[in-house]
Amino acid sequence: MATVDDCDVTMDPEMEILSDEELEREAESFKEQGNAYYIKKDYSEAFSYYTKAIDMCPKNASYYGNRAATLMMLSRHREALEDSQQAVRLDDTFMKGHLREGKCHLSLGNAMAASRCFHRVLELEPDNSQAQQEVKNADSVLEYEKMAELGFEKHDFRMVVFCMDRALESASACHRFKVLKAECLAMLGRYPEAQSVASDILRMDATNGDALYVRGLCLYYEDCIDKAVQFFVQALRMAPDHEKARLACRNAKALKAKKEDGNKAFKDGNYDAAYELYSEALTIDPNNIKTNAKLFCNRGTVGSKYDEAVRDYEKVYQTEKTKEHKHLLKNAQLELKKSKRKDYYKVLGVDKNATEDEIKKAYRKRALMHHPDRHSSASAEVQKEEEKKFKEVGEAFTVLSDPKKKSRYDSGHDMEDDTGNMGDFDANNIFKAFFGGGGGQGYSFEANQSSGPGNFFFQFG
Numbered sequence: 001m002a003t004v005d006d007c008d009v010t011m012d013p014e015m016e017i018l019s020d021e022e023l024e025r026e027a028e029s030f031k032e033q034g035n036a037y038y039i040k041k042d043y044s045e046a047f048s049y050y051t052k053a054i055d056m057c058p059k060n061a062s063y064y065g066n067r068a069a070t071l072m073m074l075s076r077h078r079e080a081l082e083d084s085q086q087a088v089r090l091d092d093t094f095m096k097g098h099l100r101e102g103k104c105h106l107s108l109g110n111a112m113a114a115s116r117c118f119h120r121v122l123e124l125e126p127d128n129s130q131a132q133q134e135v136k137n138a139d140s141v142l143e144y145e146k147m148a149e150l151g152f153e154k155h156d157f158r159m160v161v162f163c164m165d166r167a168l169e170s171a172s173a174c175h176r177f178k179v180l181k182a183e184c185l186a187m188l189g190r191y192p193e194a195q196s197v198a199s200d201i202l203r204m205d206a207t208n209g210d211a212l213y214v215r216g217l218c219l220y221y222e223d224c225i226d227k228a229v230q231f232f233v234q235a236l237r238m239a240p241d242h243e244k245a246r247l248a249c250r251n252a253k254a255l256k257a258k259k260e261d262g263n264k265a266f267k268d269g270n271y272d273a274a275y276e277l278y279s280e281a282l283t284i285d286p287n288n289i290k291t292n293a294k295l296f297c298n299r300g301t302v303g304s305k306y307d308e309a310v311r312d313y314e315k316v317y318q319t320e321k322t323k324e325h326k327h328l329l330k331n332a333q334l335e336l337k338k339s340k341r342k343d344y345y346k347v348l349g350v351d352k353n354a355t356e357d358e359i360k361k362a363y364r365k366r367a368l369m370h371h372p373d374r375h376s377s378a379s380a381e382v383q384k385e386e387e388k389k390f391k392e393v394g395e396a397f398t399v400l401s402d403p404k405k406k407s408r409y410d411s412g413h414d415m416e417d418d419t420g421n422m423g424d425f426d427a428n429n430i431f432k433a434f435f436g437g438g439g440g441q442g443y444s445f446e447a448n449q450s451s452g453p454g455n456f457f458f459q460f461g
Contacts, residue, residue: 027056061091109174111141157184179210209239344396363397394427
């Protein structure tokens with residue numbers, strides 16, 4: 001068994017023990033070096049030397065006060081708050097310690113705590129002008145907080161942004177104020193600004209649930225639903241009780257599901273179901289303008305009535321006045337206008353690609369079918385209805401047999417604007433011209449077994 005003498009061990013020389021007096025001198029030396037670096041604005045080096053001073057004399061309030069001032073310059077306000085609080089715990093009469101604690105509280109957005117610290121300074125030094133001004137600053141922040149709260153309740157998001165900008169002039173490190181501002185910017189549709197604010201916070205604190213929620217909110221309102229859900233889920237991991245993130249996540253998932261179901265129904269040709277699904281999706285979140293604009297477009301596409309489609313496209317254009325949406329609205333308005341005109345193709349019983357000969361044959365058949373003389377023995381009600389149809393057949397032939405009029409009709413123009421009141425024209429004149437009748441000649445219908453459909457033929461007499 002090895003003995004102590006067998007071990008090859010080199011012992012460190014005994015460290016020199018400094019006296020309290022020597023420790024204090026060494027600490028003061030470090031403090032002075034820290035002060036020199038502070039004056040040069042080399043705050044990192046100043047922090048290092050103040051820390052050495054604290055290590056030498058951990059019960060000296062001024063060292064913590066100096067390091068707190070340095071941390072404030074480095075924008076490390078929470079650490080600065082801890083140092084300033086330690087300073088006043090060591091010496092409750094340390095005025096600069098109370099002042100710095102108050103400024104840290106105010107920078108972090110706790111105006112009530114800040115005000116208490118500044119009043120303590122005024123107890124120690126009633127004429128302290130800095131403390132007097134800081135009390136006013138704290139009161140202003142409290143007032144802007146109240147105004148912002150009321151503004152948010154009333155959905156006056158511009159007012160909230162204004163109040164937060166003013167409050168942040170004193171509370172520059174307050175993440176709560178910044179997040180509220182960012183959320184309201186998102187509600188105002190100012191997504192790049194909102195994302196910039198939220199991203200700045202996340203660079204300093206990647207676990208900030210509120211900032212994660214705002215990032216998700218911006219993506220959600222920009223119709224990037226999947227990415228938005230990822231941020232909402234992450235926010236809920238960081239803050240499980242975050243109700244806004246929970247609601248937004250639920251809305252985002254519901255909106256995506258309804259929209260996708262509507263798209264599937266539309267592709268399957270189930271237009272009624274698609275219309276209902278898009279309508280249901282539009283009730284989920286009225287604030288989501290971009291997604292709702294697409295839903296209005298989709299619903300307009302499958303709208304069972306043209307006037308419903310026009311209303312949807314009007315809403316789309318009101319929310320996003322793009323060229324595309326303007327074009328969609330104009331098309332819907334044109335289709336609505338066309339839907340309210342007489343369908344001359346339907347009147348003649350031909351399709352839109354009918355040839356000139358097909359249009360003439362259709363007119364010949366329909367004109368003979370509805371001519372008043374053929375229904376002279378019918379009731380007054382039937383005669384009136386057939387006379388109306390005869391007149392419509394004449395109108396249809398007048399338009400569709402003329403290439404220019406047909407083109408304008410097909411493009412949605414109101415034919416009465418071009419030809420005057422078509423209701424005043426004489427259908428008999430068109431009939432005579434088509435069948436070759438002369439002016440003033442009479443005509444009659446007679447039964448004839450070989451005359452084709454209807455067993456009648458037209459004869460001028």
